[in-house]
Amino acid sequence: MPFKVLVYSRFPKAMMVRIGERFELMHAAGKPPAEVFTAEELSGVQAMITAGGTPLPAAAMDMLPSLRAIICYGTGYDGVDLKAAASRGIAVGHSPAANAAAVADMAMTLMLAVTRRLLPADDYVRSGSWSSAKPSPLMRPQPGNPGRRVGVYGLGAIGRKIAARAAAFDMDVAYYSRSRHDVPWRYVPSLEALVEWCSVLMIAVRAGADTHHAIDGDMLRKLGPDGYLVNISRGSVIDQQALIAALADKTIAGAGLDVYEKEPHAPDALTAFPNVVLTPHIGGHTLESHVAMQDCVMANLDAFFAGKPLPHVVM
């Protein structure tokens, strides 16, 4: 008989097909599990799959007295109360680096699109304005990317892949993270100094209490009127209201965002700007990334039910 696994977040079914072949999945479909399953059903749950960004507080763990493994689908685990899990002897696993290339690709896509004004350019062609030689500020040359300075905030698997890609674009690359790494890019010892130095700030840091609103109005002023902000990490790292204000008064030049403070809601004030490029948190959303993330989830579950340590463990 296959082991039972609670699916805590709402995942598209296609993402769970492979996992469902090996485990008996109990789909809560994003609802509180107690609404979907009886207390008896929940009392036997030893392992669960969740999306790292979904809030998973102590109270939710208390509904699952046998729970011993929280397996995050994806690299993030910011929704999980790690202290509560630790105090209950619950292991937390995730899928590190599985989607790093896809997310780094999206960071570069957003950077290039916003700096080269891709959306207005496409609209200029599609609308017929180019054919009719309608004057457009688009046709005035703008600064290109070679010579720009890319600052990478956070040097995990995604940050490294962003740095490697940006370096191939004849751009200077530097990074700030808690510690210096043995990498070919310049280390800047503070976030302030990185933001002062760079003209494109790439947010690749892990979300958490220590990075909440790390990018605020002050930081955006340091980024400056020629500066661009790209976020493929989590919306919580940026003070979104401060970002909207900075875009409105041209404190910064533009932004490319795949993540937002309250997903799936991108505020109207943000969607009205022409100098932003907005994607619906699809950075890591490629077929290869999902297969790699599923591989991590299944390896974690297999190990857990075999009584072994999680191979892809947060703590």
Add this chain to the structure above:
Amino acid sequence: MPFKVLVYSRFPKAMMVRIGERFELMHAAGKPPAEVFTAEELSGVQAMITAGGTPLPAAAMDMLPSLRAIICYGTGYDGVDLKAAASRGIAVGHSPAANAAAVADMAMTLMLAVTRRLLPADDYVRSGSWSSAKPSPLMRPQPGNPGRRVGVYGLGAIGRKIAARAAAFDMDVAYYSRSRHDVPWRYVPSLEALVEWCSVLMIAVRAGADTHHAIDGDMLRKLGPDGYLVNISRGSVIDQQALIAALADKTIAGAGLDVYEKEPHAPDALTAFPNVVLTPHIGGHTLESHVAMQDCVMANLDAFFAGKPLPHVVM
């Protein structure tokens, strides 16, 4: 007294300011020079500036009996009848590589935007469809770029910069050009074989009679239903009608185009596709590129009027 230089194409004035400080510019503003200047005025013209794509046939040269230097602003010179120039003892110069980084950046921008479905993604967020959880094929995972194969057709300065950028994206890179080069990318000895092999075809070849419609219906069938086409070179390299047919019947997956057969006209049939990204020939249109191109134009003109060989010469 400054030397007189005929400006044959229509250029925005801002692009000619630096050159105008050193030479006396005679602006034909895109009209036949005989409509703007008297035969006597034209008889003294020894040098002209043109855009490489502007047709400059033998008949136009015959209106300028003293002409000895045709200086193309930009890397291309496909509009210039080189045989006619040679037979009249007219040197032809251009601005090689001056805009290569900017054009290669645009090639990557187009590739990333079309493969990661950036335009529908931005629209999904802006329209509020994401907030209202409206189902969308966009939210189904698609293949990402790592693992894709980039085929670069033409390995001049732009092709090399495209190859270097693509290699940083965990993508396999190969190229076809008339001859093999000492570069770290795989050489494929025919265009057919390159197109069969690759999943993203980057057109970076010089325009000319030998490359006219090199990408036709047969080639697009070889590129196949998972294949993407990116063109930042010249529209003439692709049979645009065949491309439209291939997009309509899903012979290929999508296209990113900065250039078209008849600029500034992108046909309605092309602008109606959701799986294309279209830019108005702005690949090389950055401030740095223009400064570098102007440097080449001025160095060529200085040398010409000093009786020296052109430093940036086509022939």
